[in-house]
Amino acid sequence: MEAVIQKRKKREKRWGKRLAISMAVILALLLIALAFLNYYVSRSLPQIEGELHVKGLNKSVTVSRDSAGVPHVTAANEHDLYLAQGFVQAQDRLFQMDLSRRQASGTLSEVIGSATLDRDKFFRTLGLRRAAEKSWAAYSDDAKQVLTWYAEGVNQYIGSLRKSGKWPVEFKLAGYTPEDWSPADSLTIGKYMAFDLGGHWQGQAFRQHLLQTFSKEKAYDLFPSYPKAAPYIISKNEMNIEKTLSAAVIPHELNGSNNWVAAGSKTKSGKPILADDPHLSLATPSIWYQMHLKTKNINVSGVIFAGIPGIILGHNDRIAWGVTNTGPDVQDLYIEKRNPKDKQKFLYNGKWEQAAIINEPIKIKDGKTIPYKVTITTHGPVISEFAAESGENTQLSLKWTALEPSVELEAILQMNKAGNWDEFEKALEKFQVPAQNFVFASGDGTIAYKANGNIPIRKKGNALLPVPGWTDEYEWEGFIPFNKLPKVINPAEGFISTANNKVTSDDYPYHISNVWAQPYRQMRIQEFLKSKNNMSIKDMQNLQMDQLNLQAEEFVPQFLEQLKTEKLSKKQKDAITILKKWNFKDDKDSAAPLIFNLWMDNINNKMFEGQISEEMMELFEGRKSVVDALLRNALGGKEGVWIKEQGGISEYLKTCLKLTLSEIEELQGIHQEE
Numbered sequence: 001m002e003a004v005i006q007k008r009k010k011r012e013k014r015w016g017k018r019l020a021i022s023m024a025v026i027l028a029l030l031l032i033a034l035a036f037l038n039y040y041v042s043r044s045l046p047q048i049e050g051e052l053h054v055k056g057l058n059k060s061v062t063v064s065r066d067s068a069g070v071p072h073v074t075a076a077n078e079h080d081l082y083l084a085q086g087f088v089q090a091q092d093r094l095f096q097m098d099l100s101r102r103q104a105s106g107t108l109s110e111v112i113g114s115a116t117l118d119r120d121k122f123f124r125t126l127g128l129r130r131a132a133e134k135s136w137a138a139y140s141d142d143a144k145q146v147l148t149w150y151a152e153g154v155n156q157y158i159g160s161l162r163k164s165g166k167w168p169v170e171f172k173l174a175g176y177t178p179e180d181w182s183p184a185d186s187l188t189i190g191k192y193m194a195f196d197l198g199g200h201w202q203g204q205a206f207r208q209h210l211l212q213t214f215s216k217e218k219a220y221d222l223f224p225s226y227p228k229a230a231p232y233i234i235s236k237n238e239m240n241i242e243k244t245l246s247a248a249v250i251p252h253e254l255n256g257s258n259n260w261v262a263a264g265s266k267t268k269s270g271k272p273i274l275a276d277d278p279h280l281s282l283a284t285p286s287i288w289y290q291m292h293l294k295t296k297n298i299n300v301s302g303v304i305f306a307g308i309p310g311i312i313l314g315h316n317d318r319i320a321w322g323v324t325n326t327g328p329d330v331q332d333l334y335i336e337k338r339n340p341k342d343k344q345k346f347l348y349n350g351k352w353e354q355a356a357i358i359n360e361p362i363k364i365k366d367g368k369t370i371p372y373k374v375t376i377t378t379h380g381p382v383i384s385e386f387a388a389e390s391g392e393n394t395q396l397s398l399k400w401t402a403l404e405p406s407v408e409l410e411a412i413l414q415m416n417k418a419g420n421w422d423e424f425e426k427a428l429e430k431f432q433v434p435a436q437n438f439v440f441a442s443g444d445g446t447i448a449y450k451a452n453g454n455i456p457i458r459k460k461g462n463a464l465l466p467v468p469g470w471t472d473e474y475e476w477e478g479f480i481p482f483n484k485l486p487k488v489i490n491p492a493e494g495f496i497s498t499a500n501n502k503v504t505s506d507d508y509p510y511h512i513s514n515v516w517a518q519p520y521r522q523m524r525i526q527e528f529l530k531s532k533n534n535m536s537i538k539d540m541q542n543l544q545m546d547q548l549n550l551q552a553e554e555f556v557p558q559f560l561e562q563l564k565t566e567k568l569s570k571k572q573k574d575a576i577t578i579l580k581k582w583n584f585k586d587d588k589d590s591a592a593p594l595i596f597n598l599w600m601d602n603i604n605n606k607m608f609e610g611q612i613s614e615e616m617m618e619l620f621e622g623r624k625s626v627v628d629a630l631l632r633n634a635l636g637g638k639e640g641v642w643i644k645e646q647g648g649i650s651e652y653l654k655t656c657l658k659l660t661l662s663e664i665e666e667l668q669g670i671h672q673e674e
Contacts (some may be wrong), residue, residue: 026486046091046157056083063088066231072292081295082146082309086153086181089289091305094157095170096285099179100307101185103191105129105605106362111176113365118386122249125386127403128195132187135405143410150309154181156306163353167525176365189307190409194402194434196280198251198621199331201383201398202465203515206619208234208333213612221640222626223464224514231465234335238394244384246398250618252281256517257324258544260497260525261447263490268534272441275540276313276322278303282357293416295652310412318419318443323436328455328512330401330435332377332476334469338393341539346377346395364398378468396466399476401454406432411577414617421446421489428452429482449496451486451503454479455512464514480510495529495570497522517623520550547585549626552596556582558635562650563657571661572654581667598663602656603627607642607661 008062048065059076061084066072071088075081087138092096101107106123108116123129153277158178161167171177203224210219212231234241257278266269280287287305292301293311301316313322313614330530339345345352356376363369375382378399384396414427426437428450435453440446456476461467467474486503487626488496500517527550528543529535556579563576575595582592604627608617630640646652664670 012086031647044168053446054087056152056156066509069291070290076295078146078295079149081293081298082149083153085293085309086130087157089306090154090157093285093289095168096177097307100192104188109173109215109365110363114367115366117362117370118247119249120362121372121386124362124372125381125383127374127381129188131403132191133184135187135407136184138405138407139410142411143407144183145310146413147186147409151181158526164428186308187409189305191306191402196251197325197434198327200463200515200621201331201333201401202248202250202328202619203621204333204464205241205245206616206621207464208466209616212236212241218641221630221642224622224626227464228462232335232468234394234466239384242613245619256500258499258521259322259324259437259439260529261441262448262529262535263494263547264445266494266533266535268536272445272447273535273540274320274322274439274441275544277544278313298416308409310416312412319416319424320441321424322439324505325500326435326437326451326453327500327515328435329514330455330464332463333400333466334397335399335466336377336382336395337467338395339449349472377469387448397469401456401482402433408433420444422450425450430584437503439498440497445477447490447496449488449498456508462511462514484510489664497525497529499525516625518551518625518628523550524548547587549584549586549593553584555631559653562635562653566650567653568654572657575657575661594664595660599657599660602659606659607646607657647651
C-alpha cells in the first residue's frame with residue numbers, strides 16, 4: 001500500500017512539472033504573440049520624428065507635435081502648407097478619411113460587404129458625391145489649387161505606403177488598400193457635413209405618417225406647430241411611409257453645439273473671450289482633427305474634419321470664431337405623381353416630364369455587383385424607393401440646398417485669412433451649406449453673430465409636411481437675402497450666445513425652422529453670462545462644464561405637486577424625498593440626477609409604445625420639445641389625448657416613476673421587494 005502511494009506521489013510530481021512547463025510554454029507563446037502583434041502594429045505607425053523626404057515640396061516644412069499630439073505645421077508658402085496638411089492628416093487618419101469618403105459616396109460595400117448595402121443605396125440616392133462633383137466648377141482657381149495641393153499631400157503618403165507595404169493595421173484587418181485621393185473626395189466630405197447637421201425631411205415624413213395612422217387631433221398633438229392650412233394627406237394605399245422610409249439613415253438627434261462670446265466690457269482682460277463647444281456624434285477617432293497651420297500670411301489654429309484642408313473652427317492671430325447648428329428647413333419632400341404607363345415620367349404643371357435616370361451600380365466585396373438606379377425629378381432624387389417598394393404611382397422626392405453646387409470649403413480658406421468682422425462676414429457669403437450660427441470676436445474688441453447659409457423662401461407651405469410636386473405652387477423663390485439673415489454686432493448686454501435655440505423673434509419676416517432644440521442650454525448660458533462681470537478663461541471653462549439642469553428646475557416641483565395626493569410605494573416616496581432635497585445640479589455622485597433623467601426618458605418613450613414603431617420613432621425629430629409641450633399643457637390643466645390615454649398626468653408620472661426605479665435597480669444590480 002505504501003509503495004502504491006509513493007508511485008502516485010511521483011506521478012503527481014511529474015504531472016505537476018509537466019503542467020508547470022506547459023504553462024510556462026503557453027505564457028512564453030503569448031508573450032511572443034503579443035510582442036509580434038506590438039511589432040506588427042508599431043511598424044505601420046507613421047514616422048513623426050526626424051526627417052522625411054516628401055516629393056512636391058518647394059521648401060522644407062516643419063511639423064512639430066505638442067504634448068497632446070497636435071501637429072503644428074510651418075511652411076514657407078501656401079503650396080507647401082496645404083500639401084503638408086494633407087500628408088500629416090493622412091499619417092494620422094487615413095483609414096478614417098477613406099471610410100468617410102466611402103460613406104458619403106455610397107461605396108462602403110466595396111470594402112465591407114453586403115452589410116452596408118442599404119446604407120450605400122441611401123447615399124447613392126441622395127447623391128452627395130454627384131453634388132460635390134457639380135460644385136467643383138463653382139470654386140475659384142485659387143481654391144481649386146489649395147484642394148489639389150492638399151490631395152497631392154494625401155497621395156504622397158499613400159504612395160509611400162505602397163512602396164513600404166507598411167499599411168495602417170486597419171487596412172490589413174479590412175483586407176484592402178485605399179485609392180488615390182482627389183479634390184472631389186474633400187468636397188464630398190464637406191457635403192456629408194451638411195447631411196450630418198440635418199435639415200428636417202425626416203420630420204416631414206414622420207408627421208405625414210402620423211396623419212396616415214391617427215386622428216387629426218392625435219396627430220397634431222405631436223406637431224411642433226399647427227398647420228395653417230389643411231395639408232395634403234397621402235393615404236396608406238398610395239404610399240405607406242413606415243415601410244418606405246424606415247431604412248433611411250438619420251443623423252443623430254443630439255448633433256448640435258453651444259457657443260458664446262463675451263465682450264471686453266465683461267472680461268478681466270478687457271478683451272473679448274469666445275468659447276465654442278461643438279458636440280457632434282462621439283466617435284473613435286474623433287470627428288474633429290486639431291492642428292495649427294502657419295506661413296508668412298497665415299497663422300490659424302483649430303479643428304477641421306479629416307479629409308479637408310484649412311481650419312473650420314478656431315482662431316488666427318487677429319480673430320476667433322465658433323459655430324452651432326442653426327437647423328433651418330433647407331429640405332422639402334415633394335409628393336410626385338408617376339405616370340402609370342411610363343415609370344420614368346412624372347406629372348408637373350399638367351405635363352408628364354421625363355425624370356433623369358442615373359445608373360449607380362454598387363460593387364459588393366466578395367460578391368456580385370448590384371445594379372442600382374436613381375430617379376431624379378425636377379425637385380430632386382426620389383428617396384421613397386431606395387429601400388422598399390412604395391406606392392405604384394406615388395413617390396417622394398427630396399429638394400435640398402446641399403444637393404446644389406456650393407463652395408463652403410472656399411469659405412473656410414477665406415475665413416482662415418480674415419482679420420476683422422467685415423472680412424469674415426464677406427467670407428461667410430460663400431458658406432452656403434450647412435447653415436450655421438457663427439459667433440465672432442476680434443482683437444479690436446468687436447463681437448458679432450450671424451445665422452448663415454442658404455435658407456429657402458417658399459411660395460407656399462411651411463415645411464411641416466410633404467407638399468404636392470405636380471404643381472409649381474410649392475416651389476422655392478430663392479433664399480433669404482444675405483443681408484437679411486439674423487445678425488448682431490456689439491450688443492449692449494456685452495455677450496452673444498447660441499445653443500441650437502430659436503434665433504429669431506416672432507416678427508422676423510422669413511421662415512427659418514419649425515423645430516428648435518430645447519431652450520435650457522441657451523437659458524443657462526445667458527443666465528450665467530448676465531450674472532458675471534470681470535470674467536476669465538476659467539469662468540468660461542466652468543460654464544462649459546456647468547451642471548445646472550434648468551429642465552429639472554422647471555418640472556421637478558410640478559411633478560412632485562402632482563404626486564402629492566397620489567398613493568405611492570415606499571420606493572417612490574424615498575425617490576421623491578431625494579428629489580425634494582436636490583439643488584438641480586447633475587452631479588454624478590448624487591442620486592437625484594439619475595432619477596430625474598431616467599424618469600424623463602421614460603416619460604418621453606412610454607406613451608408611444610405599441611403605437612409608433614421603433615423605426616418611425618427614429619424619424620420623430622424634436623420629440624423632447626414636443627413632449628415638454630405636452631407636459632406643460634397637462635400640468636396647466638389642458639391634458640392632450642396622448643396624456644389622457646395614459647390615465648391623466650398624475651397617473652402617467654407615477655407609472656413612469658415606477659418604471660424608472662425598477663430600471664435603476666436593474667442597472668445597479670439591486671433587487672428589493674416592496
